Amino acid sequence: MKVKIVSFILVIVLVSELFIGIKPIQATPNDTKNQYVEAIMKVEEANDEVRKCDEKISQLIVEQNDTNSKIESIKVEIENKEKEIEKTEETIVGDAEELKKRVRTTYKNGNDITLDIVFDAKSFSDLLYRRELIRNITGYEVRAIDRTKEAKKTLVNCKKDLEKEVENLSTLKEDLQKQIESIQAEKVEHEKVKTEAEAVSKQYAEQLKVIYGEIESKAQILQAQISAGVKVTSTGETVSETALAILKEANNHLGKKYVWGATGPNTFDCSGLTQYVYGKLGISLTRTTYTQVRQGQYVAPKDVQPGDLVFFGSIRSPHHVGIYAGDGMFIHAPQTGDVVKYSKLSYMPDYTQARRIIG
The missing domain is CATH 1.10.287 (Helix Hairpins)
Incomplete structure (x- = not known):
């Protein structure tokens, strides 16, 4: 009889704890931000297929x-x-x-x-x-x-x-x-x-606005530093004289539309932009992403420096290219419906390599 009473009391205690005693797990700020970043990454993955x-x-x-x-x-x-x-x-x-x-x-x-x-x-x-x-x-x-x-x-x-x-x-x-x-x-x-991915991300519209605002702010600071001729980024990366000239030229084309097969000076596709920008400095690049990836010297993603070309997709057959600007940012002509702009490298799902064309 005593055993039954004890068992009954334990059940009551467990049920009580289930409904009122257990506190919900609180997500840390980092966990929440990761959730927002994941939403951004989903959009970028879809963008990647479009690119x-x-x-x-x-x-x-x-x-x-x-x-x-x-x-x-x-x-x-x-x-x-x-x-x-x-x-x-x-x-x-x-x-x-x-x-x-x-x-x-x-x-x-x-x-x-x-x-x-x-x-x-x-x-x-x-x-x-x-x-x-x-x-x-x-x-x-x-x-x-x-x-x-x-x-x-x-x-x-x-x-x-x-x-x-x-x-x-x-x-x-x-x-x-x-x-x-x-x-x-x-x-x-x-x-x-x-x-569909964008529809999901709209659930976090306000939070994502803050994140995108941070990216835009960093892009503006970086753009101003390049224009001013600053040779060290905020993360300590050294910017060579030639790289600085390349990035200044790339800055001249921010906001210009992406157009298939376009090579400038008013519209660009991704490899058309890199070819044009480097060409203005007297550096010859071939016409397409598939051939530009065979130029210069291979650089591991973690060793990228300002002025390097950054490639996305497979090592042998990339589908997108941009110019690394420093501080984890790069300049590129993304895709149809978009314009030449700065983007954050870590949000790109298939960044695979860089190529050092200068130095």
Whole structure:
């Protein structure tokens, strides 16, 4: 009986503690901030998929532009071949008419220079020599006409080859357009995911506003330091003279729109911006993210320095590039619908490497 009473009392105590005795676990400020940062990261992950699509489209547009340039260049070649063919035809007709005229004059009028040559012969052997000379001259003219005809035939064949090349390039251009349309459709799906992620992040609108405000404030301070020529960042990173010049140039383009395949000076895609900025300092970069990642020297993410290129995506095939500015910030042309701006490197989900182009 006593055991039952004791058991009953224990149950009452446990139930009481369950409802009123146990205090809820309080989230620390760091835990709360991590929750907000996680919401930012979700949006950035969705943005990352959009950027992958944008980079693919930009690459395809670059290929399309190259294809267009080749087509236009070959069309000029075809026009030149047509002019050469026309001129060669005129030469053939003119030479043939001249030869016919000379033959007719020789045999009808008998007063051609050919007869003068024959009648001026000093001896029979001299006559035979002169006759052979006349025959060779006429034969040379005939052979010259034949050579001109062969030249025309070569030109015609060359023109056909060029026209075939234009046809192949036009097919390639159409194929590139189909790929662009396919990636655009894929991008629409990623945009939906991005919208959903943004909807979740709006639950923390006020808190995220503070975080984004901190990023914007840091960007403004960094921008001012670069403009003033400060060579050490607030975190102690050294900024070389060349890096400072690069970052100053990049600052000149803040707020300019992202456009597929654009290389400046008023609109940019990500690699178009890096190519343009470095180019203004006399440093040559190739056109695309896929090729820029093979330039300069590999730098581990943790060893990045101001002025380095920073890449996102796989090591061999990145899909995005920017310029590291210091203090954990970088400048880039993010994606369609956005502008050249500063972003926080640690919020980028797939930062994989840097490349040191200078120094």
